[in-house]
Each structure stands twice: as C-alpha cells, then as structure tokens.
Amino acid sequence: MHTQYFRISLTDKCNLRCYFCHKEGQETGVPATLLDANDFIWASEVAINLGFKKFKLTGGEPTLRDDLPLIIKGIKEIGAEDISLITNGLRLQACSQALFDAGLDRLNVSIYSFREDVFKKYCNGRENDIDRLRDGIDEAIKCGFNNIKINFILNNFDRSDEFEDVLSFARDRCIRVLLLPRLPYNMRPGDHVYSFDDLYGFMKGFGIKKEEFITDSEEFSQKLLHLDNGAEVLLRFNTASSKNIFKACSKCSHKDECLEGIFPLRLSASGNLIPCLSRGTDEVMTYDSIKSRDKKQFIKAIKSVSML
Numbered sequence: 001m002h003t004q005y006f007r008i009s010l011t012d013k014c015n016l017r018c019y020f021c022h023k024e025g026q027e028t029g030v031p032a033t034l035l036d037a038n039d040f041i042w043a044s045e046v047a048i049n050l051g052f053k054k055f056k057l058t059g060g061e062p063t064l065r066d067d068l069p070l071i072i073k074g075i076k077e078i079g080a081e082d083i084s085l086i087t088n089g090l091r092l093q094a095c096s097q098a099l100f101d102a103g104l105d106r107l108n109v110s111i112y113s114f115r116e117d118v119f120k121k122y123c124n125g126r127e128n129d130i131d132r133l134r135d136g137i138d139e140a141i142k143c144g145f146n147n148i149k150i151n152f153i154l155n156n157f158d159r160s161d162e163f164e165d166v167l168s169f170a171r172d173r174c175i176r177v178l179l180l181p182r183l184p185y186n187m188r189p190g191d192h193v194y195s196f197d198d199l200y201g202f203m204k205g206f207g208i209k210k211e212e213f214i215t216d217s218e219e220f221s222q223k224l225l226h227l228d229n230g231a232e233v234l235l236r237f238n239t240a241s242s243k244n245i246f247k248a249c250s251k252c253s254h255k256d257e258c259l260e261g262i263f264p265l266r267l268s269a270s271g272n273l274i275p276c277l278s279r280g281t282d283e284v285m286t287y288d289s290i291k292s293r294d295k296k297q298f299i300k301a302i303k304s305v306s307m308l
Contacts, residue, residue, distance in 0.1 A: 006052040007266045008040060010071065011060040016088055017124040018112060020153065022185045034269045037067040039290050041074035043267060046298055054082040060269070063091040069102035076103035084108060086151070090129060092136030096143040107140055108178070109133075110151040114165040134169070141173060148175050149234070155182035155191045157202055167206070171231040176224075178234045179203070196237050203233060265305055275305045 011034065014021075035043075044055060055075055062068055062085060072083055084106035085099065092109070111133065112123050119125040140148060150170050152163060163179075170177045181194045194202075200223070207228030214222045214234075225233045266274040271287030284305060289297035 004051070004053045005056055005265070006044065006047040006054070007056045007058060008044070009058050009060065009266060009269050010040065010062040010065050010068065011269045013064050014059060014061040014088070015064060015090055016061070019122055019186050019188065020155065020182060020191075022183050033271075033287070035271050035287070035290060037070045037074065039271070040071050040267075041078065042293060043286075043290050043298065044075045044080065045078045046295055047302070048079050050299065050302060053080070054084075055080050056084050056086065058086045061088055061090075063087050063095055063099075068095070069098040072099060072102040072104050082106070086110060089133045089136045091132075093132065093139045096136070096140040096145065100140075100143045100145060104145075106147045106149075107145050108149045108151055109137055110153075111166055112153065113159075113162045114169065115162055118162060137173070137175075148173075150175055150177045151180055152177055153180050153182055154194065154199065154202065157192075160202075160205065164206075167227070167229065167231040167233070171229060176232045176234055178236075180236075196235055199235055203227075203235070206231075206233075265302070273301055273305055 044052075047055075057068075057072070065071070072085075075083055082105050083103065085104055086108045087110070089109040089111070092107075113119050114130055114134075116125070116127075116130050119130060137148065150166060152166050154163065166177060169175075179199055181196070181199060182191055184193050187193075203225055208225050209228050210226040212224050212226075214224050221237045223235045223237060225235065227233065267286070268274055268283070271285075271290050273284040273286050275281045275284070284301045286298055286301045288294075289301065
C-alpha cells in the first residue's frame with residue numbers, strides 16, 4: 001500500500017466553473033449513476049480494514065451533496081482517524097455546523113482570488129460570492145474548526161496583489177495558506193506552471209522572517225514560511241513524480257503533471273478507482289463491486305492499484 005490516504009470525490013458537480021480545474025481526474029460530464037452515502041461508507045470501511053486511516057473528501061464541490069454530514073458521520077464511526085474536506089467555501093455558512101457535528105476534522109478552502117472581477121472571469125463566480133466565501137470561513141471558525149487551510153493556486157507572478165489579499169485575510173484569522181502551482185490543464189495565455197523552487201523565490205518578495213521544514217505522515221516535505229507581516233505559508237517540496245509512487249511512474253509520459261498527485265488513490269463519484277491524477281494509468285472500474293457489496297472484488301481492485 002502506497003499511502004494511508006483514501007481520497008473520495010463525492011460528486012463531479014460544482015457551483016463554480018474554474019477554467020483550470022482538474023476535476024480530480026474524472027471524466028467531464030455528470031455520470032448517469034452516482035454512489036450513494038451508504039456506498040461511500042461501505043467502501044471506506046473496506047479501505048480502513050486494509051490500513052487506510054485518513055480520508056480526504058473532494059468533488060466537484062462536495063457541499064452540494066445534502067447527505068454530506070451523513071457520509072462524514074458514517075466514515076468517522078467506522079474508525080477513520082482523520083477526515084478532511086476540500087471546498088470552494090461558498091456553502092460553508094449554511095453547513096459548517098452540521099459538518100463539525102458530524103465529525104469533520106479539517107477544512108481546505110480553495111480560493112483563486114478575493115477580487116470580484118477576477119473571480120467572475122476565471123471561476124464564473126456570481127455577485128456576492130466573495131462575501132459568501134468570507135462569511136463561510138468565518139462561520140466555520142465560529143462553529144469550532146481550528147484547522148483550516150486556504151489553497152491558493154498561483155499561475156502568474158503578476159498576481160502578487162491578489163495573493164497579498166489572501167495572506168491578510170488568513171493572517172487575521174490564524175489560518176495557514178498552502179501555495180500551490182498551476183497544473184497544466186486548460187492552459188490560457190499568461191498561465192505559467194511553476195516549480196516549487198519558483199514559488200519559494202516568489203515568496204522571498206513578501207519577506208520571510210523564519211522557515212522550518214515539516215514532514216507529514218506520507219513523508220512529503222513541506223516548508224512552513226513565517227512572513228514579516230505575520231502570515232504563514234506552506235510550500236510542498238516533494239511531488240508524486242519525485243517519489244515514483246507506482247512502478248509505472250518511471251515510464252509515464254505525463255509525469256510532469258503529477259504536482260498534485262500526492263494522494264495516489266481516488267474513488268470517483270461514479271465508482272471508479274483513479275490511481276493517477278494526470279491519467280498516466282487507467283481507471284479501475286469498481287462501481288458494480290461496491291453496489292453489490294462484493295468485498296473480495298473491491299479489495300482485489302484496490303490491491304491491483306497498489307501493484308501498478
């Protein structure tokens with residue numbers, strides 16, 4: 001087994017249309033049949049019995065599912081050590097209390113920009129979305145979430161003013177910012193795919209007062225930067241491509257697209273295991289085995305991914 005993380009995409013629907021979205025490796029379009037809450041809980045229990053301990057719930061936008069608290073509560077009750085959620089934050093004001101009460105441990109909120117014109121242009125946002133986003137994060141803090149991170153994707157160094165907005169917002173709420181590079185999906189003129197060294201160089205312009213290395217349970221290194229203005233920024237320095245998680249990685253022509261492939265096993269909303277974000281390896285169909293509760297077949301599918 002390559003990881004303790006089991007990453008689940010609960011839906012491919014979203015209330016935004018960010019042009020750079022990688023859709024968790026899922027095919028575009030809404031699947032005819034999605035897994036239901038009991039399916040996700042059953043699959044998670046099998047994963048836990050195989051040694052997976054941490055679950056990351058994604059989408060699309062997972063908060064669009066009305067049964068999200070039920071899914072979180074169910075996975076927590078069967079023994080998950082840690083459950084985190086990646087969200088665009090637009091519905092947090094309405095659902096934060098239910099998510100916290102269900103047992104959600106951590107929140108990652110993806111923010112492209114706090115500038116309304118930029119957000120509308122690149123994320124197809126609507127009027128007042130920025131207010132909803134800010135209020136949603138504040139509500140999550142009020143409800144008890146004390147481990148919130150903001151994911152900020154940098155595609156152009158000219159966006160330093162927008163990044164400064166996010167840093168100030170995060171600093172005032174004691175939230176760390178995870179600075180991520182742009183992935184090479186749906187590139188537009190002006191987009192750049194930066195290395196982590198590039199991002200570190202970019203951060204020097206904000207004044208680094210102190211820095212320290214952090215190694216997580218997956219042995220991926222992060223650098224925690226304490227800035228002169230009081231903000232804290234995380235940079236990842238290991239990527240899936242540098243670790244060759246699968247044997248197939250060494251021969252993959254999409255290896256440079258693995259910058260966010262840190263969690264190499266994904267269960268899609270339509271019931272397929274997706275080993276690789278950059279689609280360098282094929283999906284493994286598991287919808288039928290999940291629906292029929294064929295534990296032996298589902299375990300075989302998971303192990304087949306581990307053998308890649």
